[in-house]
Amino acid sequence: xxxxxxxxxxxxYLESRQIDKQFFNSSAWETTRKIVLNRDCYLCQxxxxxxxxxxxxxxxxxxxxxxxxxxxxxxxxxxxxxxxVCHSAKTIAGG
Ligand SMILES: [Zn+2]
Numbered sequence: 540x541x542x543x544x545x546x547x548x549x550x551x552y553l554e555s556r557q558i559d560k561q562f563f564n565s566s567a568w569e570t571t572r573k574i575v576l577n578r579d580c581y582l583c584q585x586x587x588x589x590x591x592x593x594x595x596x597x598x599x600x601x602x603x604x605x606x607x608x609x610x611x612x613x614x615x616x617x618x619x620x621x622x623x624v625c626h627s628a629k630t631i632a633g634g
Pocket of ligand 1: 583584585586593621622623624625626
């Protein structure tokens with residue numbers, strides 16, 4: 540036996556990936572994203588708490604999106620601007 544083992548994805552997983560894709564490609568999300576970035580002055584909010592002024596352009600859901608009610612996904616008050624480093628760290632930590 541050789542070669543890579545192909546991961547088996549469940550139907551539910553594929554459907555949730557599809558929902559994510561549609562969500563992040565939506566013009567509604569693009570609008571929320573711009574509102575959040577402008578509100579936060581394109582600065583990473585986590586870095587800012589540590590007194591570091593770090594330009595950023597990623598928008599993160601403060602409460603992990605999976606744990607957030609669907610009608611809150613486009614709520615700018617549920618989102619924050621993060622730099623790539625802080626966003627990755629938060630994602631790895633589970634959110
Ligand atoms: Zn940061």
